[in-house]
Amino acid sequence: MVTLSPRVSRLRANNPSPLTLDGTNGYVVRVGERSLVAIDPGPIDDRQRDAFLAVARDAGASYAAILVTHGHPDHYPGAAPLAAATGAPVYAHSLARFPHDRTLGDGERLTFGDGSRLATGDAAFTMLHAPGHAPDHLVFVLEDERALFTGDVVLGTGTVVVAPPSGEMRTYQRTLHRLRDEYGDAQAIYGGHGPEVRDVRAKLGEYIDHREARERSILAALGDGGAAVSPTGAAGSTIPEIVERVYAAVDRRLWPAAARQVLAHLIALEAEGRVVAEPLEREPTPAEAALLNPDLSRLDENLGADVIRAELGYGAKEPLVRYSVVS
Numbered sequence: 001m002v003t004l005s006p007r008v009s010r011l012r013a014n015n016p017s018p019l020t021l022d023g024t025n026g027y028v029v030r031v032g033e034r035s036l037v038a039i040d041p042g043p044i045d046d047r048q049r050d051a052f053l054a055v056a057r058d059a060g061a062s063y064a065a066i067l068v069t070h071g072h073p074d075h076y077p078g079a080a081p082l083a084a085a086t087g088a089p090v091y092a093h094s095l096a097r098f099p100h101d102r103t104l105g106d107g108e109r110l111t112f113g114d115g116s117r118l119a120t121g122d123a124a125f126t127m128l129h130a131p132g133h134a135p136d137h138l139v140f141v142l143e144d145e146r147a148l149f150t151g152d153v154v155l156g157t158g159t160v161v162v163a164p165p166s167g168e169m170r171t172y173q174r175t176l177h178r179l180r181d182e183y184g185d186a187q188a189i190y191g192g193h194g195p196e197v198r199d200v201r202a203k204l205g206e207y208i209d210h211r212e213a214r215e216r217s218i219l220a221a222l223g224d225g226g227a228a229v230s231p232t233g234a235a236g237s238t239i240p241e242i243v244e245r246v247y248a249a250v251d252r253r254l255w256p257a258a259a260r261q262v263l264a265h266l267i268a269l270e271a272e273g274r275v276v277a278e279p280l281e282r283e284p285t286p287a288e289a290a291l292l293n294p295d296l297s298r299l300d301e302n303l304g305a306d307v308i309r310a311e312l313g314y315g316a317k318e319p320l321v322r323y324s325v326v327s
């Protein structure tokens with residue numbers, strides 16, 4: 001357990017991988033002298049559940065609530081066993097498809113306290129609906145510490161996967177702008193993976209800039225007005241061709257995830273009439289298929305295919321499509 005503030009401690013689940021970094025971050029928030037809130041219990045893992053229980057036992061406290069940021073399998077499944085062990089209700093957004101006891105919506109407040117006020121007073125959270133990475137994503141604002149529990153909206157290191165169909169790039173970008181506009185002066189970001197962030201405005205700015213820069217690179221890779229000639233001799237580019245150019249400096253094991261990011265940008269650009277998509281008649285080559293429709297069981301042996309499928313949004317087989325910029 002790592003103590004992060006007078007109220008907040010972090011318990012990291014034992015599920016490290018390229019997608020989950022050092023593992024999923026669970027948090028315990030002290031909301032009253034004998035009351036705790038658990039955030040993101042993580043995957044099904046007895047050790048992580050027992051770690052949450054040990055914090056309460058050592059503090060002589062009990063859990064008043066279990067909050068879940070979003071319904072991805074590295075964040076929510078541990079909620080049910082923790083609820084069974086503690087009797088605490090599970091809270092999630094109304095769009096959440098996993099079992100929960102109470103629903104939360106944007107702007108709602110949750111107040112806690114047991115009457116025996118801490119020096120800092122009893123705690124309250126404001127809920128922010130923060131879609132883009134996942135439709136049911138919530139960010140929890142711990143009001144008196146001005147701290148944001150951001151789940152997979154903002155991580156301690158690296159960037160977030162925004163993968164169609166449930167991930168939407170423009171929705172995600174709007175969420176980032178809203179967080180910076182309304183909470184740029186927050187004191188801390190406690191993300192779903194990676195270390196805590198203290199310079200909140202800078203981190204949100206970095207995230208916003210990163211997406212805009214990636215989109216410019218994708219458009220540049222497509223060429224001005226479709227003038228670029230792809231290796232197949234035609235104007236425009238396929239996603240594998242774009243990934244090779246835009247993500248040349250990135251670890252190749254992450255290219256299938258990169259392909260999903262490119263697709264998310266292209267879907268937005270196509271909806272805005274800035275690129276056109278034309279399905280190709282041929283089947284993807286093995287190299288193209290490895291990026292578009294990878295064998296999930298071979299992507300990472302430490303990470304279940306369910307996590308990869310959820311995080312990267314794989315569903316139907318992705319066809320080979322040529323994209324060109326509308327001039």
Ligand SMILES: [Zn+2]
Pocket residue numbers: 070072133134152311
């Ligand atoms: Zn996620």
